[in-house]
Amino acid sequence: MADDWGTLVAKQEQKLVEKVDTLSIRQPQASSNSSGGGSSSNTAPATNSVPAATPSGDNAAAQAPSQGASGGAAAAAAPGWTEEVEEKEVKKEEASLLHKLLHSGLINSKNDIEVLRKDPNSPLHSVKSFEALNLKPELLKGVYDMGFNAPSKIQETALPTLLADPPVNMIAQSQSGTGKTAAFVLTMLSRVDISQNYPQCLCLAPTYELAIQIGNVVKKMSKHMVGLSIRFATRGERVERGQPLEDHLIIGTPGTVMDWCTRHRALNLENLKVFVLDEADVMISMQGHQDQSVRIQKKLGPGCQMLLFSATYDTQVMNFAAKIVPNDPVIIRLRREEESLENIRQFYIECHSVEDKYRAMCNIYGSISIGQSMIFCHKRKTAAWLAEKMVADGNAVALLTGDLTIEQRAAIIQRFRDGKEKVLITTNVSARGIDVEMVTVVVNFDLPVTMEWNADCETYLHRIGRTGRFGKNGIAINMVDGARSMAILKTIEKHFGRKIVRLDTDDLDEIEKIGS
């Protein structure tokens, strides 16, 4: 007898995961003691040299549930409201790494910088060019080699203060991709004296992977600074007990740095010139990191410049920041641009089963010309099932779910961004913060719900909302299958005060109209 729907789906998902697992993806490797002259790093995870992790047509067709099996039994066993939520929240450190791997350039915000400082009368300096910063020529060359023509918005305001003498402490917050890393790396590199062989700058990051990413920026920017020595203080790296380190710049995680200071007595922080704590918001979400960071901070000498960076700004982050940067810091903020539903036309379609949803969706895909689209499912199983079905029907789709590694996720999103697939099927793992500019149609195959199965309006906005940067028009299509999802839809409609229009997918004229 044929397998039931659930068994088939589990098999498909397993096969998809196996396919993805067999991809050859370079993992970041430990890298220590990279000496200057900026040997460019080969530790960055590859993002664009990775084959697609999409289901292949033939296999998918073979694995797809047969039409026979998808009759009554399939509909009954289809992913439904009673099944438990399988996707976990993305960890903050993972989301942060994903952002870093995906940044192909700066994110420009339309918002103004806000500055808070002790003496509001002292003139605030701002620069429009890197030349105006009087950088060492070899550093300026490195900056230009990276393709940076002018400072980003946050850099314009932060850099003159960061590079001022006597040094000024700073807390800076702006969203991922706005140029914070480049700003503090530039600060460390401009303060380091290569002729002096002792640790002069320390940068703390929440994880090994994030430390490696910062290290890569350091290596690129210091390309022309011959003799600069960088050391990663991350798990697995070894130091000689009682043998003081001679590297100029240390990038590490709090645990290992603390270990090197106390247990190994190899790292003396008293003579540090610059102490940076990056990703403060991620740091506080990780067990033990906050306390260790504070203990490290207490070991700094009196002349050390203390800097803290964060992508978000709330009381918890600010309380932590006050411990790390206690002495009258300049605080600068670049508010995130708000997403809105302003340019989005929202529709809903009433269906009776998951198969019905699929048919309705196919009607839409077959009737209007869709550029790139994202389809959101509640659970991995539904997403995998849908991917298999769409592939079997001849569509080029990518599947992005939470069981993939960060590098695999980044590679899939990159391929989609490059237009290699036109449809990205996903769960909430990719809903947050990932800007895929060219997506014009978003399908909520399942409406977003919280763990308590209430309408998740915030996630709805993240899925379909646009910031001013992507002010293009968009279409959102919501699949509703039953009273419960209808109630959720109504809550969302009420919450945003914007009408969600019913669409009859059997009326092809009506569907064609939405595409025009």
Ligand SMILES: Nc1ncnc2c1ncn2[C@@H]1O[C@H](COP(=O)(O)OP(=O)(O)OP(=O)(O)O)[C@@H](O)[C@H]1O
């Ligand atoms: N002045 C600049 N001109 C052009 N590109 C820049 C500039 N500064 C930074 N970038 C590039 O913009 C992207 C984001 O910069 P950066 O990583 O410094 O931002 P961030 O705010 O630290 O974000 P994240 O925390 O996610 O790394 C990177 O690709 C970086 O190389």
